[in-house]
Amino acid sequence: EPEVTQTPSHQVTQMGQEVILRCVPISNHLYFYWYRQILGQKVEFLVSFYNNEISEKSEIFDDQFSVERPDGSNFTLKIRSTKLEDSAMYFCASSEFGSLNGYTFGSGTRLTVV
Amino acid sequence: AQKVTQAQTEISVVEKEDVTLDCVYETRDTTYYLFWYKQPPSGELVFLIRRNSFDEQNEISGRYSWNFQKSTSSFNFTITASQVVDSAVYFCALFLRGGSEKLVFGKGTKLTVNP
Numbered sequence: 016e017p018e019v020t021q022t023p024s025h026q027v028t029q030m031g032q033e034v035i036l037r038c039v040p041i042s043n044h045l046y047f048y049w050y051r052q053i054l055g056q057k058v059e060f061l062v063s064f065y066n067n068e069i070s071e072k073s074e075i076f077d078d079q080f081s082v083e084r085p086d087g088s089n090f091t092l093k094i095r096s097t098k099l100e101d102s103a104m105y106f107c108a109s110s111e112f113g114s115l116n117g118y119t120f121g122s123g124t125r126l127t128v129v
Numbered sequence: 130a131q132k133v134t135q136a137q138t139e140i141s142v143v144e145k146e147d148v149t150l151d152c153v154y155e156t157r158d159t160t161y162y163l164f165w166y167k168q169p170p171s172g173e174l175v176f177l178i179r180r181n182s183f184d185e186q187n188e189i190s191g192r193y194s195w196n197f198q199k200s201t202s203s204f205n206f207t208i209t210a211s212q213v214v215d216s217a218v219y220f221c222a223l224f225l226r227g228g229s230e231k232l233v234f235g236k237g238t239k240l241t242v243n244p
Contacts, residue, residue, distance in 0.1 A: 046230060058174070058220060058234040071231065104172055110230065118224070118232070120166075122173040 017041040021107050021121035028097055028128055036092045036124045038107030047090045048108040049082065050120075051075065058106065064090065097128045131156045133223050133235035141241045142211055150206045150238045152221030158182075162224040163197065163204045164232065169217045179224075180204065211242045 020039040028034050040047050049061040062072040064082055079095045090109075094101055104125050110118040132155040142148045154163065165177040178188065180197050188195045192209045208215055221235045 048231065057236040060231040063231055106174060120174045
């Protein structure tokens with residue numbers, strides 16, 4: 016069964032450093048998403064991406080965040096200057112256009128900012 | 130506004146008991162989908178079920194069953210004869226068509242099944 020792959024599974028970074036979280040969506044999917052889950056809390060939508068541009072972003076997704084699809088397979092989330100409160104699990108997801116059958120989450124990247 | 134409420138923060142049961150996890154949603158849309166996900170201690174999100182707003186039939190899958198009632202905006206999840214491996218956080222989520230197609234999650238219910 017096709018999977019959404021996220022790397023790394025766990026990343027530790029110092030406050031103020033830049034991090035890039037990587038995702039490989041399912042190959043025929045057209046919509047891509049990032050969600051965040053602070054430890055012990057609910058999963059929150061960050062951003063959706065379609066046709067090489069952001070289609071929607073939440074209030075959380077401020078100027079320190081950016082997303083990119085640098086090639087035909089990867090989808091990245093960059094946090095420019097990490098803060099302690101950015102520590103969370105970050106989930107990537109992808110879906111087919113106009114269909115829910117393929118709304119699939121990756122296994123997540125646990126980001127720890129120290 | 131779209132919102133999902135899971136009023137039960139934590140539930141603890143003894144193995145073999147039945148347990149129901151509640152989910153109440155709010156939306157003005159007539160076309161929407163409801164999901165349940167399981168999040169085990171390892172952290173990944175495991176898809177359990179998707180139900181669209183036009184299909185109010187209850188569904189059973191093994192020990193799992195779901196009761197969808199549009200009249201009360203509820204989509205409750207029952208585990209029959211619970212097992213220790215069912216221990217996890219369970220999230221209910223609402224999906225809206227059009228626009229970004231994002232999922233709106235509830236806060237989750239932590240289920241602990243004790244032997």
